[in-house]
Amino acid sequence: DTEVTQTPKHLVMGMTNKKSLKCEQHMGHRAMYWYKQKAKKPPELMFVYSYEKLSINESVPSRFSPECPNSSLLNLHLHALQPEDSALYLCASSQDPGQGFNEQFFGPGTRLTVL
Amino acid sequence: AQSVTQLDSQVPVFEEAPVELRCNYSSSVSVYLFWYVQYPNQGLQLLLKYLSGSTLVKGINGFEAEFNKSQTSFHLRKPSVHISDTAEYFCAVIHTGGGNKLTFGTGTQLKVEL
Numbered sequence: 279d280t281e282v283t284q285t286p287k288h289l290v291m292g293m294t295n296k297k298s299l300k301c302e303q304h305m306g307h308r309a310m311y312w313y314k315q316k317a318k319k320p321p322e323l324m325f326v327y328s329y330e331k332l333s334i335n336e337s338v339p340s341r342f343s344p345e346c347p348n349s350s351l352l353n354l355h356l357h358a359l360q361p362e363d364s365a366l367y368l369c370a371s372s373q374d375p376g377q378g379f380n381e382q383f384f385g386p387g388t389r390l391t392v393l
Numbered sequence: 394a395q396s397v398t399q400l401d402s403q404v405p406v407f408e409e410a411p412v413e414l415r416c417n418y419s420s421s422v423s424v425y426l427f428w429y430v431q432y433p434n435q436g437l438q439l440l441l442k443y444l445s446g447s448t449l450v451k452g453i454n455g456f457e458a459e460f461n462k463s464q465t466s467f468h469l470r471k472p473s474v475h476i477s478d479t480a481e482y483f484c485a486v487i488h489t490g491g492g493n494k495l496t497f498g499t500g501t502q503l504k505v506e507l
Contacts, residue, residue: 282436309493320483320497321437334494368436372493379425379444380493384436 282385301352301369397498416484
């Protein structure tokens with residue numbers, strides 16, 4: 279299984295809602311990533327988890343809250359978002375964060391629209 | 394600091410013609426270099442990577458790229474494109490010793506026409 283899955287595929291939410299994005303991989307990878315991608319732009323790194331611990335937070339607003347309950351699962355909890363947070367949210371995973379370069383495998387993304 | 398420049402935001406090309414997508418990088422340390430492809434409404438797929446060794450790297454779908462250290466370039470080429478190659482292409486770098494943090498270029502939209 280060389281796949282990263284993300285649910286839901288599409289999400290529409292109001293500014294007062296609380297929702298969560300889910301990412302899963304069964305490749306035994308120990309690093310997982312969240313990226314945000316606006317239309318016609320490259321992905322921007324948000325968070326990195328290494329061995330289930332948050333290792334990088336790229337100064338992301340607190341209305342985005344990541345969680346890594348186990349080595350296969352990564353969540354992104356959303357609360358009080360703004361319309362400008364509408365984007366494609368990509369999850370990725372890689373094998374061993376402590377061993378030099380490891381290819382990142384990307385999921386298909388969740389298309390988020392904030393009304 | 395490292396950065397990646399993709400000067401061409403759009404490249405139109407006719408089917409079966411050759412194509413080159415340009416990528417230049419700047420970094421004060423050694424880098425690993427990558428090309429990713431993103432089809433509409435999909436995630437990113439790795440086309441090819443340069444880590445070390447031979448400067449000519451072959452990837453999937455008939456693409457290849459050449460690492461040129463003196464010109465700090467990593468241009469992507471394909472001798473004959475197909476309609477299905479229409480997609481967004483991102484060049485990216487990781488600098489050695491910098492963990493696994495990818496820095497992406499701004500992307501090039503390849504549009505293959507009949």
